Amino acid sequence: MAHRLRQGPFMTETFALPSAGDSPWTCPFCPLACDHLGVAVDTTSQTLTLQGGACVRASAALAQFNERPSAATPSIDGQPCSLDSALQAAEGLLRASRQPLFGGLGTDVAGARALYPLACATGAICEPLGGAALMHGLRALQDRGQFTATLSEVRTRADVIVFIGGVPADVAPLIGLRCGIGDAQVPQRRVVVLGPSSGCQALLEAWAGQGGVQVEAVPLDGDLFDTVSQLAVLVSGRSLPAAPPALQQLAATLRGARYGVLVGSPPRLPANGALVVEAVHQIVGSLNRSTRAAALWIGGGNGVATANQVFAWLSGLPLRSRLGPRGLEHEPLLFDAGRLLADGAVDALLWVSSFDATAAPPANALPMVVLGPPGMASRCLRSDGPTVFIPVTTPGIGSDGHLFRTDGTVLMPLNRVFSDHLPTVAEVAGRLMAAISQAERTTA
Numbered sequence: 001m002a003h004r005l006r007q008g009p010f011m012t013e014t015f016a017l018p019s020a021g022d023s024p025w026t027c028p029f030c031p032l033a034c035d036h037l038g039v040a041v042d043t044t045s046q047t048l049t050l051q052g053g054a055c056v057r058a059s060a061a062l063a064q065f066n067e068r069p070s071a072a073t074p075s076i077d078g079q080p081c082s083l084d085s086a087l088q089a090a091e092g093l094l095r096a097s098r099q100p101l102f103g104g105l106g107t108d109v110a111g112a113r114a115l116y117p118l119a120c121a122t123g124a125i126c127e128p129l130g131g132a133a134l135m136h137g138l139r140a141l142q143d144r145g146q147f148t149a150t151l152s153e154v155r156t157r158a159d160v161i162v163f164i165g166g167v168p169a170d171v172a173p174l175i176g177l178r179c180g181i182g183d184a185q186v187p188q189r190r191v192v193v194l195g196p197s198s199g200c201q202a203l204l205e206a207w208a209g210q211g212g213v214q215v216e217a218v219p220l221d222g223d224l225f226d227t228v229s230q231l232a233v234l235v236s237g238r239s240l241p242a243a244p245p246a247l248q249q250l251a252a253t254l255r256g257a258r259y260g261v262l263v264g265s266p267p268r269l270p271a272n273g274a275l276v277v278e279a280v281h282q283i284v285g286s287l288n289r290s291t292r293a294a295a296l297w298i299g300g301g302n303g304v305a306t307a308n309q310v311f312a313w314l315s316g317l318p319l320r321s322r323l324g325p326r327g328l329e330h331e332p333l334l335f336d337a338g339r340l341l342a343d344g345a346v347d348a349l350l351w352v353s354s355f356d357a358t359a360a361p362p363a364n365a366l367p368m369v370v371l372g373p374p375g376m377a378s379r380c381l382r383s384d385g386p387t388v389f390i391p392v393t394t395p396g397i398g399s400d401g402h403l404f405r406t407d408g409t410v411l412m413p414l415n416r417v418f419s420d421h422l423p424t425v426a427e428v429a430g431r432l433m434a435a436i437s438q439a440e441r442t443t444a
Helices: 056-062 081-094 109-122 131-144 151-156 198-206 224-234 245-256 274-287 304-315 336-344 374-380 425-443
Strands: 003-004 014-016 040-044 047-051 101-108 125-128 160-164 191-193 213-218 257-262 294-295 321-324 328-330 347-351 370-371 388-391 400-406 411-414
Touching: 003 040, 003 411, 014 257, 056 191, 081 109, 081 198, 081 347, 081 370, 081 425, 109 321, 109 400, 109 425, 125 131, 125 274, 125 304, 125 336, 131 304, 131 400, 151 257, 151 294, 151 425, 160 245, 191 198, 198 213, 213 245, 213 336, 224 245, 224 274, 245 274, 257 274, 274 294, 304 321, 304 400, 347 388, 370 374, 370 425, 374 388
Parallel strands: 101 125, 101 347, 160 191, 160 257, 191 213, 257 294, 347 370, 370 388
Antiparallel strands: 003 014, 040 047, 321 328, 400 411
């Protein structure tokens, strides 16, 4: 069905809503990238609502959009302007910078691929939103390696699932469903919450009410690192008489499992969470000497995992890296965005957040270019630094795209709900790259 709209700076005269026979929708708003749900258009309120199931995170994200393409306009210091003018101003800010920071990095595969050469051309340090959480897993992987499972493996094979540090329902609300808790493919499944369970009692009771599912909570003995370290000792077969009986029983349960999976969420880990990740990997390594076990890390939402995959693929290095005077450099501590901004070590910021309009850039007085959904414009207004705002489409809502799922092995297609005719991050980054290259050729 076609709807006629007034003209806007990024729209054509009509657009079409998908029919019931169109490709299934993949939700881009959480690390799980669920593809079993759909989106319905409320013709009265002109809002998008989740269909075929419930997810608080997806519903909240969809509430930011409606089915009409936005008449969003780029702006320079809060004043509306054309896209060409905004791109020209953004190119000038980036070219004048001696050390820019590319932050947020909330985009899809195509957007990340376009941002990488732009970062190389400007010598930018690249750091995603929630970079500290990403580094927990990366540093442990770099130091000790890892053995991880996919969501499909957990759903179809795991008979024991241990949630490390609590159930990450705030990060991924449908984690139980995607892990197959209550699924008939594994008729007898044991679920253990190692750590706080007070915030997820209703969820645990719902799981316990499903046939074949046994649920229990094991409290921490000290902090999370102390508890996981003790569990690692017990799983290895060494004696630890002072360990709580519940922890000793958990170790025996894991040793007796056909396929045990330890599920954690890096965004919920404390400072120095890499130590917890390493201890979990140690447990997995010990178990795999006699049975089968793996870890599953839930994180990298808002395109963070995708950006890291793409940058590592193109450069051989993960995020918190740059192409500088000494070639490719990776600094997992030095290139922390908070540290760089606090120390005045960067002089311009390119902020990208195409999935979440609430993920605004951190407070700063630097020359700043922001690529985000139309709803982010008001969050970028400030009086202490030049700002260029360019509204971009959201993959999976206004444009097609691809996104890596949290388990890192599956690339999910994102099918648009409607065409909003806003530029993609890839298009904007590509035009900025072309302008910078042209300027360099002119001045050479």
